[in-house]
Amino acid sequence: MKEQIESISHLEVNKVAIHGKKLKIKNTNTEIILSKNQKKLLLCLMKKINEKRVIIEIIWGEGGCNTNEMNYHQLIYKTRKKLVNKGIPEDFIMTIPRYGLCLNMGFVHQNTNEQAWLNKSNFSDSEVTE
Template identity: 35%
Template structure:
């Protein structure tokens, strides 16, 4: 995965991945943490995100794929009391959000017994198609 030069940090060394202001995957996706939005550039769609979705997508854009690391990042201080069900519900809601906004199926890939990752191959295909 290649991040654009425009990726900005709120601080020099953020304690949490969601402390990043903008994360981008080529010219396809941009996560704006200050506005809680995900921009899908091929169709110029701006997708509003809740706090958990924003933190979840920050993890994926930073290649954090472990379910346990994602849970610790998304739910922060309360993560010890978070169950796998909360994680699976967030994953389900994120897929539903992508579908509702017309993004292609298969952007999130479940990694059995590990977690989830972005389908970088599919995203790169979109990059090549629209560049």
């Protein structure tokens, strides 16, 4: 499975695409350069590989559990931070307690006319209604 993820250079799932080391959100100007491990993490999630143990094995292989566990949490933190800095909601990557992660399918399948997550940044706080 690790080799399958590492060999992917292009993958699209609805409005989310990975081209090389770039994450692209279709119908927006959002394009994010990913690290090698960030790309592997997002490819896993796009391919519905959600279990923490499997994700760790794909990204770092089998090895020191404590080190890989810390690397896993650090990778998630840095990836979320990078995405949020580009206007993508923090819950784009969702934690499944005691299991792993998944992509926020509401965002992934969101109709292109319903881009409230992006449009909110274009308005002042007084103009945004929830």
